[in-house]
Amino acid sequence: GESVGLHLPTLSVQEGDNSIINCAYSNSASDYFIWYKQESGKGPQFIIDIRSNMDKRQGQRVTVLLNKTVKHLSLQIAATQPGDSAVYFCAEGGTASKLTFGTGTRLQVTL
Amino acid sequence: DVKVTQSSRYLVKRTGEKVFLECVQDMDHENMFWYRQDPGLGLRLIYFSYDVKMKEKGDIPEGYSVSREKKERFSLILESASTNQTSMYLCASGSGIGRSEQYFGPGTRLTVT
Numbered sequence: 001g002e003s004v005g006l007h008l009p010t011l012s013v014q015e016g017d018n019s020i021i022n023c024a025y026s027n028s029a030s031d032y033f034i035w036y037k038q039e040s041g042k043g044p045q046f047i048i049d050i051r052s053n054m055d056k057r058q059g060q061r062v063t064v065l066l067n068k069t070v071k072h073l074s075l076q077i078a079a080t081q082p083g084d085s086a087v088y089f090c091a092e093g094g095t096a097s098k099l100t101f102g103t104g105t106r107l108q109v110t111l
Numbered sequence: 112d113v114k115v116t117q118s119s120r121y122l123v124k125r126t127g128e129k130v131f132l133e134c135v136q137d138m139d140h141e142n143m144f145w146y147r148q149d150p151g152l153g154l155r156l157i158y159f160s161y162d163v164k165m166k167e168k169g170d171i172p173e174g175y176s177v178s179r180e181k182k183e184r185f186s187l188i189l190e191s192a193s194t195n196q197t198s199m200y201l202c203a204s205g206s207g208i209g210r211s212e213q214y215f216g217p218g219t220r221l222t223v224t
Contacts, residue, residue, distance in 0.1 A: 008151070032211045043115075043201055043215030044154075089153065093211045098169075101146075103153040 008087060010106040019077040021105050023090030028071060030092035034099065035064060035075045038087045047075070047088075077107075085109045114138070115216035117202055123222045130189040132219050134202030141206060143185035144213060145169075145177060148199040160185055192223045 013019045025033065031052040036044035050057045050064045050073075057064050063076040073090050087106050091099040118133035136143065144159040146169075156169030158177040166177050174196060178186045185204075189196055199220050203213040 034212060036215075041217075043203075043217050046212055046214070049212060098144075098156070098159065099211065099213060100156075101154040103151060 008104050008106045010108055012108045012110060013080045014110050015080060015082060017080055019075075019080045019084070019107060021075045021077075021088050021107065023073040023075075023102050023105075025071050025073060025090065025092040025100075025102070027092055027094075027100070028068075030094055030100075032093045033064070033066060033073050034091045034093070035062075035073075036089045036091065036101075037084075038089065038104070040086075044089060080107075080109050082109050082111065115202055115204055115214050117200075117216040117219050119219050120217065121220050121222075123224065124189075124192050125224055126193060128189075128192050128223075130192050130221065130223075132187040132189075132200055132202075132221070134185045134187070134204075134216055135183055136185075136202075136204035136214070137183065138204065138206070138214070139182065140204040140214075141182070142204060142213075143179065144203040144205075145175075145185065145187045146201045146203065147171070148201055148218070154201065157187065192221075194223050197221060197223045 034049040035047040037047050038044045048059045048064050061078045065074045087104045089104045090102045093099040115136045124130050145157045146154040148154050155171050157175050160166045160179045176188045199218050201218045202216040205213040
């Protein structure tokens with residue numbers, strides 16, 4: 001929603017640069033991780049996911065890295081565009097289809 | 112494309128009123144979820160359902176109830192709305208088979224005065 005971005009850590013990136021958004025997860029038993037993007041006034045949209053048996057997965061302009069040793073997840077966006085401005089959430093889950101969400105990071109793309 | 116729709120985008124209710132938030136999905140998903148989203152707190156799970164007439168409490172079920180009479184529809188009920196239930200409410204659905212991806216609706220911004 002419109003107020004989601006308040007109180008969130010903010011990453012400011014220049015258009016064309018690469019963005020890296022980080023997330024620490026809490027449950028070492030989680031075996032599935034997702035990144036969501038939420039634009040103002042909209043619900044979260046799926047970007048990319050990764051299972052715990054992988055450490056890297058690539059999509060279109062996005063890459064997710066998983067480091068299980070330190071329980072860390074990152075989302076890399078190549079050649080960041082103004083349309084990438086949004087709040088990004090990581091989520092962790094198990095086989096029960098229930099997800100636990102992080103608090104989010106706001107990405108601001110400057111021209 | 113998966114479509115999850117919510118009955119209202121904006122809703123204003125008075126303290127003590129009974130509030131119904133409706134969610135419909137068109138992908139025949141078994142799992143449906145209700146979250147609330149507040150600044151600085153992220154998405155918190157209120158209730159979820161794995162099947163028709165089945166419901167499970169999430170992390171913050173107090174003050175809420177749910178109903179799932181049909182597979183495609185999941186309703187969130189505030190029996191007696193209070194000002195601390197002013198929030199953005201998000202519904203999601205997912206197949207729960209293999210992948211655990213959830214698809215979200217656009218959200219309902221509820222204000223309780």
